[in-house]
Amino acid sequence: MSKLVVSANSKKQIDSLLSKNIDGVILSIKGLAVNASFYIDVDSIFSIDFKGKEVFINLNKIMHNSDLAYLRMVMNKLKNKDVKILFYDIAVYNIAKEYNMIDKLIIHQDHLNASILSNNFYSSLGICGSYITSDITYKQLLDIKKNSNIKIMFTVYGYEPIFYSRRYLITNYLKYINVSDDSKKYKIVSDNGSEYPINEEEYGTTVYTPEVINLINYLDEIDSIDYFVMNSNNIIDSEFNKMVDKFINREKMDDTYIGFFNTDTIYKVK
Numbered sequence: 001m002s003k004l005v006v007s008a009n010s011k012k013q014i015d016s017l018l019s020k021n022i023d024g025v026i027l028s029i030k031g032l033a034v035n036a037s038f039y040i041d042v043d044s045i046f047s048i049d050f051k052g053k054e055v056f057i058n059l060n061k062i063m064h065n066s067d068l069a070y071l072r073m074v075m076n077k078l079k080n081k082d083v084k085i086l087f088y089d090i091a092v093y094n095i096a097k098e099y100n101m102i103d104k105l106i107i108h109q110d111h112l113n114a115s116i117l118s119n120n121f122y123s124s125l126g127i128c129g130s131y132i133t134s135d136i137t138y139k140q141l142l143d144i145k146k147n148s149n150i151k152i153m154f155t156v157y158g159y160e161p162i163f164y165s166r167r168y169l170i171t172n173y174l175k176y177i178n179v180s181d182d183s184k185k186y187k188i189v190s191d192n193g194s195e196y197p198i199n200e201e202e203y204g205t206t207v208y209t210p211e212v213i214n215l216i217n218y219l220d221e222i223d224s225i226d227y228f229v230m231n232s233n234n235i236i237d238s239e240f241n242k243m244v245d246k247f248i249n250r251e252k253m254d255d256t257y258i259g260f261f262n263t264d265t266i267y268k269v270k
Contacts, residue, residue, distance in 0.1 A: 002223050005056060005153070006230045006244055009037045013237050014048065020241075021248050024054030026086070026229070029074055032067065033058045034203050035161050037233045042074045046081075055083045060108050061203055062166070063089040075099060086131060093125070102126040106153065110161060111135050116147045123150040129226070134160050134213060138222050138261050151226040156215040157243060158231025159197060159208040160259065169205040170198065185234075197234050208234060211257035214243075218261065219250055 003023035008014040014025060027045060028036035036058065045055070057078060063071060072095055078085065079101045086108040087093065096102045106129035107113060107122050119130045129151035132141055145152050174181055187195040194210040212235065219228065230247060232240045246253070 002219070002225050002228045003054070004230065004244075004247060005054070005227050007036065007038075007058075007158075007232045009232050009235075009237055009240070011038075011040070011044075013038075013232070013241070016237075016241060017244060018049075018051050018053060020244055022053060022244065024056060024227070025050070026056040026058055028058040028060075031202075032061050032063075032071055032074060034061050034164070034201065035199075035206050035233065042077050055081075056086055056106070057083050058086045058108075059092050060086055060088040063091040067091075068095075071095060075101070078104070084129065093127070103128050105129070106131055106151070108153075109133075110164075114140070114144075116144050119144060119148040119150050119152075123148065129153060131229070134259055134261075135265060136260065137264060138218065141222060142224065145224055145226075153227040153229055154222070154225050155213060155231060156219065156228040157247065158213060158229075159234045160213055160231075161206045161208055162196075163207040164204060165206075166204040168200055170200040199234070209257075209259065213259045213261075214253065214256035215258055215261060216243075216247055216251065216253050217256060218258070219247070 005024040005026060006017055006022055007026040008017055017025060028039050030039035030041050033039060068091060071091065075095050076099065079099045083104065084106050085092065085104050086106050088109050093102070093105060096105055103126055105127045107127055108131035111133045113119065113130050113132050114136050122130055127150070131153040132144060134155050141154060170186055186198050188198050188207060189195050196210050197208040199206050230244060
């Protein structure tokens with residue numbers, strides 16, 4: 001049976017979620033991660049009582065030369081801890097290799113993890129897990145799980161990033177139209193009326209799916225997946241906490257958005 005792993009929007013919410021019957025939490029390290037609503041420094045992690053839950057440390061930022069000393073320091077502090085590390089940039093792998101901690105790594109490259117061969121390659125390097133993209137169908141997901149020698153993570157609830165830019169797109173746009181706006185939340189509205197949340201943070205801008213992906217009605221079909229992930233980003237705490245309870249109990253719901261879960265994404269170049 002799959003394990004349930006969640007992220008949080010605050011330290012207070014972490015404490016609340018750890019009291020529930022979940023299996024693990026994802027924590028994003030300040031300065032070394034993106035696409036999160038809450039970041040934490042590495043030393044603060046060690047003061048949290050995780051109540052026996054698994055801990056996943058998110059280091060999914062594209063690293064620059066100026067990040068390497070800090071990244072090395074963080075990974076040195078994690079090397080003897082009982083944690084797993086989500087990573088995007090190969091710099092994390094290279095440092096993990098130096099510190100003999102490759103077996104803690106889970107590759108998390110958003111839209112790229114979508115094939116059997118690539119995940120078996122990561123496994124051959126000693127990487128323990130792969131966070132699979134939501135751009136594929138559940139049949140393809142199960143095929144990867146069946147034919148890969150690696151632990152699989154997959155998003156079952158939350159907004160998914162569909163576009164990332166290192167540029168400050170909201171700031172640049174407001175400057176271009178000469179508008180001053182201190183709003184915390186923004187959306188891009190398409191011609192058909194769909195609204196896409198767009199967040200700007202220290203390391204760039206991300207556009208998310210127009211609706212929250214919610215696979216609660218399909219958990220039994222993909223129960224061979226090792227870890228179900230619930231992402232709290234852009235969702236208020238009270239709503240997210242209620243949804244965690246529903247996923248724990250596997251309650252059925254009406255009218256859920258499931259993205260590409262059972263829809264092939266085939267595009268032909270003209």
